[in-house]
Amino acid sequence: MKVLVTGGAGFIGSNFIYHMLGNHPEDQIVCVDCLTYAGNLSTLADALKRPNFKFYKTNICDRAAIYDIFNAERPDVVVNFAAESHVDRSIEDPEIFLRTNVLGTQVMMDACRKYGIARYHQVSTDEVYGDLPLDRPDLFFTEETPIHTSSPYSASKASADLLVQAYHRTYGLPVTISRCSNNYGPYHFPEKLIPLMIINALHDQPLPVYGNGQNVRDWLYVEDHCKAIDLIIRKGKVGEVYNIGGHNEMKNIDIVKLICRHLRKPESLISYVADRKGHDMRYAIDPSKIHRELGWLPETKFADGIKKTIDWYLANEAWWSTIVSGEYKDYYEKMYRNR
Ligand code: NAD
Numbered sequence: 001m002k003v004l005v006t007g008g009a010g011f012i013g014s015n016f017i018y019h020m021l022g023n024h025p026e027d028q029i030v031c032v033d034c035l036t037y038a039g040n041l042s043t044l045a046d047a048l049k050r051p052n053f054k055f056y057k058t059n060i061c062d063r064a065a066i067y068d069i070f071n072a073e074r075p076d077v078v079v080n081f082a083a084e085s086h087v088d089r090s091i092e093d094p095e096i097f098l099r100t101n102v103l104g105t106q107v108m109m110d111a112c113r114k115y116g117i118a119r120y121h122q123v124s125t126d127e128v129y130g131d132l133p134l135d136r137p138d139l140f141f142t143e144e145t146p147i148h149t150s151s152p153y154s155a156s157k158a159s160a161d162l163l164v165q166a167y168h169r170t171y172g173l174p175v176t177i178s179r180c181s182n183n184y185g186p187y188h189f190p191e192k193l194i195p196l197m198i199i200n201a202l203h204d205q206p207l208p209v210y211g212n213g214q215n216v217r218d219w220l221y222v223e224d225h226c227k228a229i230d231l232i233i234r235k236g237k238v239g240e241v242y243n244i245g246g247h248n249e250m251k252n253i254d255i256v257k258l259i260c261r262h263l264r265k266p267e268s269l270i271s272y273v274a275d276r277k278g279h280d281m282r283y284a285i286d287p288s289k290i291h292r293e294l295g296w297l298p299e300t301k302f303a304d305g306i307k308k309t310i311d312w313y314l315a316n317e318a319w320w321s322t323i324v325s326g327e328y329k330d331y332y333e334k335m336y337r338n339r
C-alpha cells in the first residue's frame, strides 16, 4: 500500500510516519509538507534514510504541484495532517488557517477524485465540538455531539470536516474522519502547553498559565493516536467519524505542577497570565465507538507518557534548542510579554 501523508514534518504527522515505517515495512510512505514554522525536516532525518520513504516540500494549497505528485505517485491512501494547528495563532491572524485547513483540504480531496483513491482520511480534532462545562463531568463528546466551535482554528477544522462529508455524499469520495483529543509526546512544537512548560522550566523561566488554570484537556500519548489512525485507514467504515481519546482529563495547572515536580523546579515559577480569548473550558472524548467497532484502546498511561515525554525533551535538546533560538523567540515575545 502507498500512503501519502501530508503535514508529516510536524508533531503528529512525523510520529505517524515513524509508526508506519516501524509497523508496516511493506508499505511505501510519501510525505508532503511545505515546512511552515511548525515543520522540521530534521525530525524526518531517520525516515529519509529509508528506501520506502519519499519527501516532497510542497504546499497542499498548490493545486498544480499536488496534482503532479498524485500523477507521479498514485497513492492508495491519503492521510491529511497538514494544518495550521495553534489556537493562539489563529486568534492573532485567522486567514492562513482558512487557507490551509479548508482550501488545502479541498485541493487534497480534488486530487483524490481526479486520480482515484481507496481512502481519504481527514485528521480532525475534538475542538470542533466546542467545550463542556466543568460542573458536568458526566458529559462527553460523542460523534453525534453538534459542531459548535470557539476559535478561528476550530472553526476552520470544522469547516474542513463538513467539506469532507460533502465530498463523500456528493461525489462518493471514500472518506473517514477522526477527531482526537490533545496529544503529547516527542516532537511536539514548543509553543504548545506541555513542551512550552518543560522548556521554560528547564530554563528557570516563568510558566505562563492562562486564566485560573482550571481548564481541562483530555490528554492522549501521540503513539496511541497514530495506532488509531492506522486502524481506521485499514478497517474503518467509509463515511464514518471516529472520536479518539483516552479518558485522561487533567486541569492545566495540575499538568504544570507535575512538570515542576518531575524536573525538581519550584512551583513559584508558575505565573498566572491573561486568559486566552474564547478559552474552551473542558474537552472530554467518548471513545466507545472506535473501541467497539475497531477494538482500539489507549495503551500509554499518562504517568508513563509524561515521564517518557519529559525524558525525550531532556535527551533531545538539539532538536528544540534550534527551534526556540530562531523565529520562535519573536513569537514568544509577542504572545507573552506584558500578557
Ligand atoms: P503541527 O503544527 O505540529 O504540524 C503541522 C504540519 O503541517 C507542519 O509540518 C507544517 O509544516 C505542515 N503544514 C502546515 N501548513 C501546510 C500546508 N499548507 N501545506 C503543507 N504542509 C503544511 O500540527 P500537529 O499538532 O501535528 O497536528 C496535526 C493535525 O492533527 C492537524 O490537522 C491538527 O488539527 C490535528 N490534531 C492535533 C492535535 C494535537 O493535540 N496536536 C489533536 C487533534 C488533532
Ligand code: DAU
Pocket (backbone or CB within 6 Å): 085, 086, 087, 088, 124, 125, 126, 127, 180, 181, 182, 183, 191, 192, 193, 194, 196, 208, 209, 210, 211, 215, 216, 217, 252, 276, 283
Ligand atoms: O484538543 C485538540 C487540540 O489540542 C488540537 O486540535 C490543537 O491543534 C492543539 O494545539 C491542542 O489545542 P489546545 O488549545 O488545547 O492546546 P494548547 O497546548 O495550546 O493549550 C492547552 C491548554 O493549556 C489550553 O487550555 C490553554 C493552556 N495554555 C496553553 C499555553 C500554550 C496555558 O495555560 N499556557 C500556555 O502558555
